Amino acid sequence: xxxxxxxxxxxxxxxxxxxxxxxxxxxxxxxxxxxxxxxxxxxxxxxxxxxxxxxxxxxxxxxxxxxxxxxxxxxxxxxxxxxxxxxxxxxxxxxxxxxxxxxxxxxxxxxxxxxxxxxxxxxxxxxxxxxxxxxxxxxxxxxxxxxxxxxxxxxx
Amino acid sequence: xxxxxxxxxxxxxxxxxxxxxxxxxxxxxxxxxxxxxxxxxxxxxxxxxxxxxxxxxxxxxxxxxxxxxxxxxxxxxxxxxxxxxxxxxxxxxxxxxxxxxxxxxxxxxxxxxxxxxxxxxxxxxxxxxxxxxxxxxxxxxxxxxxxxxxxxxxxxxxxxxxxxxxxxxxxxxxxxxxxxxxxxxxxxxxxxxxxxxxxxxxxxxxxxxxxxxxxxxxxxxxxxxxxxxxxxxxxxxxxxxxxxxxxxxxxxxxxxxxxxxxxxxxxxxxxxxxxxxxxxxxxxxxxxxxxxxxxxxxxxxxxxxxxxxxxxxxxxxxxxxxxxxxxxxxxxxxxxxxxxxxxxxxxxxxxxxxxxxxxxxxxxxxxxxxxxxxxxxxxxxxxxxxxxxxxxxxxxxxxxxxxxxxxxxxxxxxxxxxxxxxxxxxxxxxxxxxxxxxxxxxxxxxxxxxxxxxxxxxxxxxxxxxxxxxxxxxxxxxxxxxxxxxxxxxxxxxxxxxxxxxxxxxxxxxxxxxxxxxxxxxxxxxxxxxxxxxxxxxxxxxxxxxxx
Numbered sequence: 283x284x285x286x287x288x289x290x291x292x293x294x295x296x297x298x299x300x301x302x303x304x305x306x307x308x309x310x311x312x313x314x315x316x317x318x319x320x321x322x323x324x325x326x327x328x329x330x331x332x333x334x335x336x337x338x339x340x341x342x343x344x345x346x347x348x349x350x351x352x353x354x355x356x357x358x359x360x361x362x363x364x365x366x367x368x369x370x371x372x373x374x375x376x377x378x379x380x381x382x383x384x385x386x387x388x389x390x391x392x393x394x395x396x397x398x399x400x401x402x403x404x405x406x407x408x409x410x411x412x413x414x415x416x417x418x419x420x421x422x423x424x425x426x427x428x429x430x431x432x433x434x435x436x437x438x
Numbered sequence: 439x440x441x442x443x444x445x446x447x448x449x450x451x452x453x454x455x456x457x458x459x460x461x462x463x464x465x466x467x468x469x470x471x472x473x474x475x476x477x478x479x480x481x482x483x484x485x486x487x488x489x490x491x492x493x494x495x496x497x498x499x500x501x502x503x504x505x506x507x508x509x510x511x512x513x514x515x516x517x518x519x520x521x522x523x524x525x526x527x528x529x530x531x532x533x534x535x536x537x538x539x540x541x542x543x544x545x546x547x548x549x550x551x552x553x554x555x556x557x558x559x560x561x562x563x564x565x566x567x568x569x570x571x572x573x574x575x576x577x578x579x580x581x582x583x584x585x586x587x588x589x590x591x592x593x594x595x596x597x598x599x600x601x602x603x604x605x606x607x608x609x610x611x612x613x614x615x616x617x618x619x620x621x622x623x624x625x626x627x628x629x630x631x632x633x634x635x636x637x638x639x640x641x642x643x644x645x646x647x648x649x650x651x652x653x654x655x656x657x658x659x660x661x662x663x664x665x666x667x668x669x670x671x672x673x674x675x676x677x678x679x680x681x682x683x684x685x686x687x688x689x690x691x692x693x694x695x696x697x698x699x700x701x702x703x704x705x706x707x708x709x710x711x712x713x714x715x716x717x718x719x720x721x722x723x724x725x726x727x728x729x730x731x732x733x734x735x736x737x738x739x740x741x742x743x744x745x746x747x748x749x750x751x752x753x754x755x756x757x758x759x760x761x762x763x764x765x766x767x768x769x770x771x772x773x774x775x776x777x778x779x780x781x782x783x784x785x786x787x788x789x790x791x792x793x794x795x796x797x798x799x800x801x802x803x804x805x806x807x808x809x810x811x812x813x814x815x816x817x818x819x820x821x822x823x824x825x826x827x828x829x830x831x832x833x834x835x836x837x838x839x840x841x842x843x844x845x846x847x848x849x850x851x852x853x854x855x856x857x858x859x860x861x862x863x864x865x866x867x868x869x870x871x872x873x874x875x876x877x878x879x880x881x882x883x884x885x886x887x888x889x890x891x892x893x894x895x896x897x898x899x900x901x902x903x904x905x906x907x908x909x910x911x912x913x914x915x916x917x918x919x920x921x922x923x924x925x926x927x928x929x930x931x932x933x934x935x936x937x938x939x940x941x942x943x944x945x946x947x948x949x950x951x952x953x954x955x956x957x958x959x960x961x962x963x964x965x966x967x968x969x970x971x972x973x974x975x976x977x978x979x980x981x982x983x984x985x986x
Contacts, residue, residue: 312635316662316982319639320731322770324757327734327750338904342635357985359581360640361663363632389681392672393665394588395580414768 297356304348305428306337308376311347313367315354318381318414320356322353325417332421336428344370349427350404355383355390356397368404376436378423382413389413406437440939457499457529462786470536476703477920478529478852480649483868486537488543493520496531497550500524504547504833505921506948507557509565510934516542517565519932521919521948523831523943525846530889532919537567546572546646553833564589564667569656577761579660579985587945588668589916607739623648628967632661638735639981641955643974650966655959663985670945675701675775678942685947686983688731691724691760691982692924693716694773699854700773700920700931704913713777713902714856718893719790720763720772721922722886726797727756728925729879729886732978733804736876739975740817745807755793762786776907787894794894800830801883808876818873822973825870832960833953836927838977848923855922859896860889879978912940926950926978949983 301376310333314322326333326340333340340346344367354415356364357368379400382388407430410423430436458472459730461482469492484492501522510517512922522532532772537544546569547554558569559578564739566587569575577584586593602712640661646654656665666685670678683690695717702709709717734749757767763782764770772779824834826842839846847864849857865881913938927950934944954977962973 311633312802313633315640317684317768320687324750324754328747329751329754344633354661355664357661357663359663360632363640363661367633390664390666390669393669394593395663395665408552416767 286322290396301431301434304374305431306336308336308349308424308427309341309347309416310349310351311344311352311371312340312342312366314351315352315356315360315364316383318384321417322351322380322412324419325420327353330417330421332417332424334337334420338424344368345372348374349376351378351380351385352400352404352406354382355388356403357395358397358398359395361397361403364400365403366372374436376408376427376431377404377406378408378420378427380410380420380423381415382411385409385411459533460499461492464495468489468906475532475917477727480529480531481534481583481917482531483534483536485721486535486542489518489520489533489535489547489778490550492533492546493522493547493550496522501531502526502830503835504551504553504557505530505928506919506930506932507554507561508932508944508946508948509542509545509567510944510984511539511565513591514541515539516565516567518542518544518561519946520547521930521932523852523921525851528851530852530919532917542566543570544573545570548572549862551833552828552831553953553956555984556952558831560952563587566590570828573686579663587915588665593668603827625653631658638654638975638979641979641981641984643970645699645967645970647967652963652967652970655728655962655970657955657959659955659981660985662981664982666986667945670942672941674940675913675942678945679774680769680771683771683972684982685949686924686926686929686951686980687769687950688980689724689728689925690769691772692922692929693719694714694771695721695855696920696922696924696929698773698775698916699922700933701911701922702915703918704916704933704935705775705907705911707776707904707906709904710901711898712781712900713904715893716778716782716902717773717855717899718857718860719890719897720760722889722893723756723759723790725886725925726883728978729758729883730756732879733876736975739971740814742807742814748800748804748807755796759786759789759793762789774903775906776909777901779903781902787897788888790894794891795888797887798884801880804880808880808970815873815968817870817972818876818976820869821872821965821969822961822976823869823871824957828960829870829957832957833955834927834957836923836950837865837882838875838927838954840866840880840958841874842866843868843904846929852921853919854920860892862889872972875976876979884955910940912938921948924950926980927954947983947986949986952984955979955984 379385384400387396390396408427412419420424461472468488473481475481490833501524503523505521505523508519516537516539519536558572561567563573563578614750625648628645632640635751642658644656682693686693730749730753734746737745756897761767764772824842826844827841829842845864845866862885865878867877917934929950930948932946933942936943958977962970
């Protein structure tokens with residue numbers, strides 16, 4: 283049966299409110315692993331100042347964060363800790379894999395102590411190529427993640 | 439200056455022969471080999487059991503700085519390799535101690551040099567050389583319980599699941615109550631890191647606290663151990679160059695420089711004049727960028743977020759200059775074996791000169807922020823005092839050593855590239871505290887500006903890449919230890935070439951922050967925990983370089 287009402291949109295409250303608000307209040311974890319972390323800092327500092335303009339505020343504890351930017355090489359010694367940090371973050375949570383190391387191990391792909399990509403241990407939403415990616419690339423990744431959240435494409 | 443130099447060279451000539459002669463007469467046939475590698479470099483080959491008397495003798499004759507301990511696996515034997523530098527003589531002696539491969543055991547040097555502690559632990563971890571008498575011989579870069587030693591030629595790696603299973607080992611914070619003569623002392627173990635905003639990466643500090651006072655600190659490193667030294671054995675000499683950038687990623691040009699200097703020395707290549715000058719300019723720009731980054735991060739650790747913004751603003755100017763020559767913002771990979779990748783673009787030197795004009799004005803603002811700021815001074819002055827004797831004994835180098843009043847700088851003491859042509863001051867501070875370490879780095883920026891200015895004035899025209907470097911680099915058999923003054927201290931590359939292969943047989947990076955960090959527990963214990971963060975920040979660490 284089809285009900286026709288003028289000027290009415292049917293949606294879930296979740297979709298209407300939270301998915302529209304979430305992209306603009308992503309709080310990333312203060313979490314740097316290697317070289318890419320320096321570019322991540324540069325993205326947030328003078329000249330680029332990209333995080334606060336996007337409503338992003340770095341939190342030092344995973345309990346208050348909902349975005350993890352994996353900036354750098356994950357070594358096998360660090361891998362359990364990265365996974366634990368991810369598990370400590372409350373839902374819904376998102377992951378950006380920044381740089382070649384977080385994508386696939388990068389220039390250290392054949393090392394005995396490097397994890398070949400963040401997606402081996404945690405789910406990744408956006409991959410940012412570059413070694414290290416420029417701040418512009420990271421900003422682009424953030425915009426892409428915002429779009430993904432807004433359109434409800436992230437299902438957990 | 440020229441007179442002084444020729445005199446000192448003549449002096450060294452005598453000393454050098456004298457030392458080898460004395461060693462030969464004293465140790466006789468226990469010395470397998472004693473020779474002069476080149477100017478300021480001696481090499482001694484001994485059997486493992488003769489190590490202690492030889493090192494004791496050398497320490498007595500002025501070799502007070504243990505630069506590096508490493509090892510090489512030659513498949514038929516092992517070698518423990520020691521590099522000792524004498525500040526008074528201006529010479530480096532390399533000791534190769536031969537060990538049987540099935541039972542590589544050698545006496546520990548910790549009673550003679552406290553710097554040996556961390557180096558020996560690393561050599562044990564990487565190569566399985568057992569140091570008899572070491573107080574704390576356990577794994578350093580790899581996790582406890584790991585089997586095998588990566589830098590042995592027959593090493594096989596562990597599967598990923600092994601690491602994830604041993605996950606929960608570390609997160610206990612036990613409270614212990616000890617009975618003291620005066621009463622009960624309650625100590626608590628606090629884990630700082632590996633994920634902590636002020637650990638500058640992924641270091642972990644296991645701190646024992648009594649109330650607010652730090653009783654003991656045990657730095658645990660290796661969370662960014664990427665196995666660069668092993669990767670080097672599977673790459674050609676040119677292919678390894680980008681990986682040097684990624685060890686100390688705040689100052690990649692200086693890492694490039696140390697590596698290319700080592701390979702050039704192995705091959706006996708001379709670099710064109712213009713390339714030498716540009717290398718100096720680029721390294722000094724890099725030093726400025728590094729120190730600005732230090733200032734920014736130090737400010738952030740003190741809670742002064744404004745400083746972070748200012749530091750990054752000035753650093754972006756250097757990054758712009760670097761980007762113009764190399765096309766990259768952070769990891770430049772611009773130096774090549776035998777010169778540079780290409781010449782600098784037109785107008786670049788003017789851009790640098792402009793930078794030289796702008797930066798001092800901006801830095802004068804910094805002086806107001808810091809040295810007229812009571813909170814800053816209160817938090818840094820008298821905090822974490824490192825005594826000069828202890829600093830030398832612990833192998834501390836670079837700005838940290840100079841902040842303790844020891845005027846030592848590889849650029850002046852063991853000149854590489856063309857640093858002997860420039861006039862600059864070796865900046866020192868007497869206090870040895872955190873404020874002094876900050877001041878030394880701050881003042882070094884001005885010295886770097888002076889060097890850049892002189893280099894720009896003398897910059898010759900011409901080629902930037904030596905035509906003698908073949909496409910396939912296969913250096914003759916030999917060993918080289920090339921030291922430079924990186925922004926954080928003495929950075930050295932030890933490369934062994936077997937003469938047949940196009941990749942290094944063994945490559946060891948002596949990283950300055952590694953040794954400087956080993957001094958951190960010594961001066962930070964006994965102080966309160968908020969000061970520990972400041973003390974830690976003042977080391978200027980980069981985990982990529984410490985863990986490699």
